[in-house]
Amino acid sequence: MIYLDSAASALPFEDAVVFSPASGNPSSNHPVGERANAVLEKTRAQLSMMFGGRPSEYHFCSGATEAANLIIQGRCNFLKMNNSTRNEIIVSAIEHPAIFNTVEHMRRSGFIVHVAPVDHRGIIEASFIFDMLNENTAMVLVMGVNNETGARQPIDDIAKNIKSINPEVSFICDGVQTLTKVTPPDLTYIDALIGSGHKLGAAKGIGFFYLNRRFRLSPLLFGGEQEAGVRPGTENLYGVESLYRALEHHQNNAEGYHKHVRALNLLLQKTLEQSNIPFSLNTHDGETSGYILSICFHGIDASKAIKFLSQRGICVSKGSACSSVSSTPSRVLSAMKLSPSQMSSTLRISFSPLNVEDDVLTFCAVMKELHSHDIETSTLE
Incomplete structure (x- = not known):
């Protein structure tokens, strides 16, 4: 997992x-x-x-x-x-x-x-x-x-x-x-x-x-x-x-944890770019915490992506866990004036100091698989 x-x-x-x-x-x-x-x-x-x-x-x-x-x-x-x-x-x-x-x-x-x-x-x-x-x-x-x-x-x-x-x-x-x-x-x-x-x-x-x-x-x-x-x-x-x-863990390892999480964050973005997966950050011009990424995967339905990832043992979310059972659009993304298609294509990836590089690389590989699958399906249709 x-x-x-x-x-x-x-x-x-x-x-x-x-x-x-x-x-x-x-x-x-x-x-x-x-x-x-x-x-x-x-x-x-x-x-x-x-x-x-x-x-x-x-x-x-x-x-x-x-x-x-x-x-x-x-x-x-x-x-x-x-x-x-x-x-x-x-x-x-x-x-x-x-x-x-x-x-x-x-x-x-x-x-x-x-x-x-x-x-x-x-x-x-x-x-x-x-x-x-x-x-x-x-x-x-x-x-x-x-x-x-x-x-x-x-x-x-x-x-x-x-x-x-x-x-x-x-x-x-x-x-x-x-x-x-x-x-x-x-x-x-x-x-x-x-x-x-x-x-x-x-x-x-x-x-x-x-x-x-x-x-x-x-x-x-x-x-x-x-x-x-x-x-x-x-x-x-x-x-x-x-x-x-x-x-105590955070106090004793604060600098190392922040550096590690930031590196995972950048690795994920870089790997997606190298995999030619179309995406954009919903906060691309803002100052953010390295622990959370809100990513719009253009043309990919977030609910479908979460199910696809879950079947391969990968856990991410669409937004707040407190509102994940709701079918209404995210109040946060709506306040940012994202379009309905952007909101429906957004995943939240959030890190822990206990995550490792392989977690990120495996996630990106599965997203590439999903992207390729969607392209093949649309071509057949």
Whole structure:
């Protein structure tokens, strides 16, 4: 099996998923509980060291979707409870469904939502955001790297400008495809940052989020005082330890991983060109993460290609795994104004540091086989 879909769920590091977790409850006041709590605290310290902020500003949850709901709904509920006049939200058109659909829910709850467009490269039109800011703006949400296209957004510039215009506006960043893969955003101007363990090579079921001390929210769940009261419930100790182990790999090998993945990315493009397979990058003029390629294979139906590749043991996707079951066109590619034929011919190839050159060469060989097969079929017809 050749797996080139790590944007959906990254290939896991073996020692990050196969180990015996610490026993005990991190909230227990005895040696076993203290050792369990030490796992949480060492992971918070590691997140702080790698991405900025204070260790106490990092919290654990089940995943990025829970984090998005907690942060967006929790902030909106806090504003309502305190009779704030801030009832407008600005969100980019290319946000992950966990963000976009939660914002849509807040629209139905009475908030006014403005969707910021992107250009043909998939880069947000920042001027739209700045023009829409006013005394009623509650929050702005822009992801760091798009999960379908790999397009990098100018997060630091946008966040800094927002705070200079209106420092009371909360800025929230989905960092799921950003953290460990590109330079992390500067948290000086960011109020909340979201991450997910299984996108980094850790186990599924563990997420984390950063909240600076200015950011206030109302919890969605009620129980104990875990995670500073914003996310009650006994922490997933196995998941947190898995996250720590995966982060250690990225911390110790960051330069090598980035160089390796970028080389795989360029090898794939070069091999396709040498194979005379017609294709174009959907983000050809934009700055992108080396971990994701959004490629339009002209004249090849993406659904047919995925089936053809799967039969030969190769896994890729059309876009976000969260929306892969839908027959509607990609909201992200639609926002970039791709034509219907371009969207229907687009594949997403996403890499892990654990991929090797043979994975890429085999993928290209199978795509050449599919291209040749399509030419023969059209000739016969």
